[in-house]
Each structure stands twice: as C-alpha cells, then as structure tokens.
Amino acid sequence: MFQGDEPAVGMVFRRAVGSARRLGHPRVGVEHLLVGLAGGDDMLVTVLARHGVTCDVLEDTARAAAPLGAGAAADAESLALIGVDLDRLLQSGEPCSLDRLVERQPLFRLGSGAARRRCASWDPPLGLDAQGVYEASLRLALARDERRHRPEHLAMVLVSLDPAAGWVLTRLGTDRRGLLQDLARTFPSPERSSMLRVARSLLRSTRQRDLVRRYQRTTGRPPIGPADLASFVAA
C-alpha cells in the first residue's frame, strides 16, 4: 500500500524554502526545489553532482532568474522565438501573477483548493511550477508501484518534464538526456509480483497521459519531454 511522502521529501521542501529566503526571493520555484534536492545527503546528490548540478551553481542560477524565477525565464526565451517580449507583457502585472490558477478548481475537489491556499500561505509562497512538480512526482511514484514518494521522483519529473528545470540545466551546461539516463539506471522501478507488473504495464500509458495533462493544467507550461517519463516506469 502506498504510504505517502518519505520524510526526505519534506526536507527537500524545507531546504528549498530556506534557499529562497536566504536569497531574498519572493517565491519558491523549481530552481529552489533543485537546490533542495542537491543539498541532501543521499544517492540522488551523488547522481546530480556527477552531472555538475550542485547547490552552489544552482543558487547562482536562481539569482540570475530572480525575481520571477526560472519558469518565467524559460517562458521569456521560448516566447522571444515567436517575437513576444514577456517582460513588456508582464509590466502591468504583479510579480506573482504567474502563480495564480486561472481555471476553476474541479467541483469535486478532494482538498485541492485547500492545498493551493496552504502553498500560497508559505513564506515565501510555493510557486505553481513547484506545486505541479510535486503533484506529478506523486503520480510518478504511484505509476512505478512504489511504497513511498521519495526525492528521486521529484528529480525524475523535474528533468523529464519541467521547462524551468530544463532552463536551469541548459545554463549549467548539463546534458539533460545523460542525467535522465543516469537517474533511470540508478533508481529502477521496484520489482513487484507478476500481477502488479501486468497491472503496471496495462495502466502505464493512461497514467503517464494523466500525469502530463495534470502537470500542464497546474503549471500552464507544456512539458519538455513527456515521452521521457517512460524510461522511469518499467514495463
């Protein structure tokens, strides 16, 4: 049975909040989440360090992305390619207007509205990009038939889906695909009984589609490599 977050996941978010506070940033974004992941003391830190992703360089990149964060920086680069200047577009907006959901919450909410309000009440508030990554990461842990949700699931979602993390990795000169393969090799899907393996295989594409759709709905950003998720969920 799924038992929810490991305490290490909470520690990642605490380190992310600490990093945003230390840097004086108005929101906790994906760049701070990466700092939280790289600042731990587990196997994941070794994998990230192998690809040049360390706390120091990540905090430098977070400084460069302030105040709107790496997500907005990735947006600005992508929109510039079709001739749109994001800075001018947002001139009249408030600094965190990118962190408000436009769509209505579903009628049958299951606590999602309360969870969003809780994230907004953090000091500094947790950005929609980081919330979307957490949601997708939980779903990935379920799709892999894991017993617990762990920091490596957050890393897998960040590297395979998130454009803001993609922007950070590009700035660091990290080979995203190499990191993706290293993560898949180091953290394979757990071995389960034949019955569960059949269920996992049958539900794989539906679960991945659902995960990607919800991620996009929450963050408002098209994922960078939705197909890459397949490497983390063994058939």
Next chain:
Amino acid sequence: MAAQAERSTSPDPEVGLRAVARLRRLAEQLEADQVAAARRAGWTWQDIALRLGVTKQTVHRKYRHREGRQ
C-alpha cells in the same frame, strides 16, 4: 506587417507550438487580472463583457468564483 509575421513564425514547429500554448495561458492570466482590477474599480459584468467582446453571462460564469478571493 510581413516582418512581424516572419518574426512570429518559428522555423521549428515544436518550438513555435509550445510557445503559443504558453502564450495562450499567459493571455488568460492577464485577462483574469484585468477583470479583477475592473471589478475592484466598480465596473459591472456588462461593462467588462462589452470590452472583451463576449456576453455578460460568459464573463460572469468564468470569473464570478474569483470574487472575494482577490
């Protein structure tokens, strides 16, 4: 005009389509911000709908749940 069209068409459809998808979402966020500002300034749903080129019912249905959350 031709230069603008040239600039707004990325040579790579993958890049262009992703950018347009993001732009659509940003436009929705900007619209929501402007509607909220207009409501705070005392505008009626009818006035707002007229400027957005939609019916009063459409704008009310879309944004009434945000009233009181601003």
